[in-house]
Amino acid sequence: MLPLRTGVTLSELQRYVAEMEAERGFTQSTVSEQARLGEEVAELFKAIRKQADLPVDHRSITGTVAEELVDIAIYVRAIANRQGVDLEEAFGEKESLNEERTWWPAGERPES
Structure with missing residues (x-):
């Protein structure tokens, strides 16, 4: 697989993840397996705590904040691919809302 170039669009990054998953044999993973996203979010929180010199379980294997954010971005794109969601299109639609x-x-939110 070619290395990821810089300056890619959201759609190009989503296609890259689809190709990367195919190359690594992850195409049969289910959405429930992709729900491991929660574990990646927990690892991000640990990395943030570690970076802020807050206590973290010494048995935890945690990467840097940047590494954990990339893991989350990959999982989000993989889930979108499984669900047939074009993230670039969905992003625009959601921002319009x-x-x-x-x-x-x-x-500062007033009481409803």
Whole structure:
């Protein structure tokens, strides 16, 4: 597989993950297996704690914040591929909805 070039679009990155999974034999994994995303998020939180010199279980094997973010990005794209979601298209659609929302700074949201 060719190395990932810099400056790729969201769609190109999603295609890259599909090709990477095929090359590594991950094409038969199910969405429930892809739900390991939660484990990757936990590893990200541990990496953030480690970076902030907060206590982390000494038995935990945790990468850097950047490494864990990449793992999460790969899982998200893999799930999108399994579900037939074009993330670039979905991102645009979701942001169009978000533009219509009223956003409140943390702690300033009025009572409903």
